[in-house]
Amino acid sequence: MGEDRTARTAVRTITDLARLAGVSPGTVSRALAGKSLVNAKTREKIEAIAREHGFRPNQMASGLRRQKTGVIGVVIPLGHDTRQQISDTFFMTLLGFLADELTLRGYDLMLRRVVPKDDADWLDRFIGSGMIDGVIVIGQSDQFDRIEEVADGYGPMVVWGNHAEGQRHCVVGTDNRLGGRQAAERLIAAGAQRLAFLGDTTAIEFAARFAGAEDVARRMGLPPIIELPTHLSPERASDEIARHLDTVMGRIDGIFAATDTLAALCLTALRTRGVAVPGDIKLIGFDDLPIASHTVPLLTTVKQDIAAGARGLVDLLLRRLAGEQTESLVLPPQLVVRQTA
Amino acid sequence: MGEDRTARTAVRTITDLARLAGVSPGTVSRALAGKSLVNAKTREKIEAIAREHGFRPNQMASGLRRQKTGVIGVVIPLGHDTRQQISDTFFMTLLGFLADELTLRGYDLMLRRVVPKDDADWLDRFIGSGMIDGVIVIGQSDQFDRIEEVADGYGPMVVWGNHAEGQRHCVVGTDNRLGGRQAAERLIAAGAQRLAFLGDTTAIEFAARFAGAEDVARRMGLPPIIELPTHLSPERASDEIARHLDTVMGRIDGIFAATDTLAALCLTALRTRGVAVPGDIKLIGFDDLPIASHTVPLLTTVKQDIAAGARGLVDLLLRRLAGEQTESLVLPPQLVVRQTA
DNA sequence: AGGAATCTTGCAAACGTTTGCATTTTACCG
DNA sequence: CGGTAAAATGCAAACGTTTGCAAGATTCCT
Numbered sequence: 001m002g003e004d005r006t007a008r009t010a011v012r013t014i015t016d017l018a019r020l021a022g023v024s025p026g027t028v029s030r031a032l033a034g035k036s037l038v039n040a041k042t043r044e045k046i047e048a049i050a051r052e053h054g055f056r057p058n059q060m061a062s063g064l065r066r067q068k069t070g071v072i073g074v075v076i077p078l079g080h081d082t083r084q085q086i087s088d089t090f091f092m093t094l095l096g097f098l099a100d101e102l103t104l105r106g107y108d109l110m111l112r113r114v115v116p117k118d119d120a121d122w123l124d125r126f127i128g129s130g131m132i133d134g135v136i137v138i139g140q141s142d143q144f145d146r147i148e149e150v151a152d153g154y155g156p157m158v159v160w161g162n163h164a165e166g167q168r169h170c171v172v173g174t175d176n177r178l179g180g181r182q183a184a185e186r187l188i189a190a191g192a193q194r195l196a197f198l199g200d201t202t203a204i205e206f207a208a209r210f211a212g213a214e215d216v217a218r219r220m221g222l223p224p225i226i227e228l229p230t231h232l233s234p235e236r237a238s239d240e241i242a243r244h245l246d247t248v249m250g251r252i253d254g255i256f257a258a259t260d261t262l263a264a265l266c267l268t269a270l271r272t273r274g275v276a277v278p279g280d281i282k283l284i285g286f287d288d289l290p291i292a293s294h295t296v297p298l299l300t301t302v303k304q305d306i307a308a309g310a311r312g313l314v315d316l317l318l319r320r321l322a323g324e325q326t327e328s329l330v331l332p333p334q335l336v337v338r339q340t341a
Numbered sequence: 342m343g344e345d346r347t348a349r350t351a352v353r354t355i356t357d358l359a360r361l362a363g364v365s366p367g368t369v370s371r372a373l374a375g376k377s378l379v380n381a382k383t384r385e386k387i388e389a390i391a392r393e394h395g396f397r398p399n400q401m402a403s404g405l406r407r408q409k410t411g412v413i414g415v416v417i418p419l420g421h422d423t424r425q426q427i428s429d430t431f432f433m434t435l436l437g438f439l440a441d442e443l444t445l446r447g448y449d450l451m452l453r454r455v456v457p458k459d460d461a462d463w464l465d466r467f468i469g470s471g472m473i474d475g476v477i478v479i480g481q482s483d484q485f486d487r488i489e490e491v492a493d494g495y496g497p498m499v500v501w502g503n504h505a506e507g508q509r510h511c512v513v514g515t516d517n518r519l520g521g522r523q524a525a526e527r528l529i530a531a532g533a534q535r536l537a538f539l540g541d542t543t544a545i546e547f548a549a550r551f552a553g554a555e556d557v558a559r560r561m562g563l564p565p566i567i568e569l570p571t572h573l574s575p576e577r578a579s580d581e582i583a584r585h586l587d588t589v590m591g592r593i594d595g596i597f598a599a600t601d602t603l604a605a606l607c608l609t610a611l612r613t614r615g616v617a618v619p620g621d622i623k624l625i626g627f628d629d630l631p632i633a634s635h636t637v638p639l640l641t642t643v644k645q646d647i648a649a650g651a652r653g654l655v656d657l658l659l660r661r662l663a664g665e666q667t668e669s670l671v672l673p674p675q676l677v678v679r680q681t682a
Numbered sequence: 683a684g685g686a687a688t689c690t691t692g693c694a695a696a697c698g699t700t701t702g703c704a705t706t707t708t709a710c711c712g
Numbered sequence: 713c714g715g716t717a718a719a720a721t722g723c724a725a726a727c728g729t730t731t732g733c734a735a736g737a738t739t740c741c742t
Contacts, residue, residue, distance in 0.1 A: 058471035061698035092433035130399035296637035402728035
């Protein structure tokens, strides 16, 4: 005994607490919310009791009444390649930073992964659930149009992805086309002439990277870049890369991989074929994930600033929640020269 | 005109919908919930209107009334090393699988990262928020005791982590001690005699892995294993590993890294020092993350079945939600022999 | 056709907070 | 000390659903 003197009666609702404190529920609510119009003494007393009993006001009720939840939805649409993002280090890292940033700003994060193909309604359903104050979409996947539509009628949404001229939804992302240019320029500076692009250009970000590379190839009078489409999941990509290499080997001397992950796979595939990198073939990746500093030889790549991306997403979203209109935010990519090109 | 004939009046609440359908709100609720006791025709009509207006019942209100939210909380306590999990591929991958598994079972996922040091109340606060039906804790960090306490008074909680004899909270995790044994045995089988353990053993999982390795060393009459503590984030770990290597080089011929990430860093550190792997030093990791198949030479490691872990966590949690008592689930690790040992 | 059994619906009270308004208490001033 | 301004509290109505209970409408059987 003694120590269980506290926490006698269970106090689950603000009304219980009010009874204990000898005041009305309204006063308790105000005290706990830190409003100024409650007497210092009463507030202290209420806070003491609350602390003693570990009381937390029910967020559902609060949310219902205030018509806001303090929760931001984060949704990852899984496009063509359902298994994709599970292994996608990039998105997962972005998610980590998002979680930090949102917490910092006092919001909770509700995560949802959806397969738009099976559920055309994915975005409206999330928004209409009444569970979230705003939504961050990670990756446009192949849902650009759907997102545009929704953006017309719903303000608090920000999307990670590619920025296209004149689009209506607010997006944060790296300048993929510029990144693509930087990559191609580096490959060429390293001595490559006949380039290939490794990755699926139906993904809009990748298409932009490819386009950037082609800008350069055209400008320099090089032959068109060969497209080598692959899936993103390592299991499937490995085989596809192997097949691609067998086909184009000898006809290329530079590879621009849409992703560091793909680049790493490509690197091992090249090694097993006895192709020297960067001797016979120059290779460059995209993202600058941790893996890029662990391959042998070290991977040259185009870096995306993921932390800045997360900060930008949250910042813009909160400003939109406050009613502001916001422009999209395009982040500069940065070439990181290591050993493969 | 024509196409905007639909969606005339905004229908935000179940009551709006009821008015439109000419029935009472109760009936609408029942129809939308798929209860059997509503006439087929009325249901159809209601569903049609709902579809037409893209109506979704407010989950906050529903949650409040039903006293359940359909949301599972997932919390990652950040222990000693705050920056840790952001780069921790393992936790992020587990999170991905969790998201899939929960979605499959019809639950949403609310993610929270907390720093227990700054917020002693982290777990109670989450649970008491009234926002979640149950909670999954990813990693015990240094919060074992706190979790035990909470487990006494709160049922629907499952934890990813290490299982200790007689603990009270329900845990899912790999048999770390066994994994540690497998690792040490492999190192020794590959010819190593003087072992070191790379990683911070204040983390309970790592301590168990270390203990397993020591079991073997003792049994085989080898000298005690040298502990080389490091942080988990690559930035800090790199330097620490370098310093460690400079100290112990020549006195060891086998390294058991607590994590593949650490192993990969160690591998590059060894390379820059001109140490042959596995010639001079054998190396083994833990987890079998994607990176393990991309290092040169390929990393021998102890695999954790992350997908099975996620399934186990969700499965046990839902059973606990249903009122069942559940035992902890210990998953077998699996040695994956590649090239470094 | 009459009545019981079965389906459908409506009514209204919750769920736990927040907040505008009214009311009481306290403080202040001449 | 009387009176007014200001501060603190209480009251009660929302927020949008769900659901037990009762009433109304159908169906079925004899």
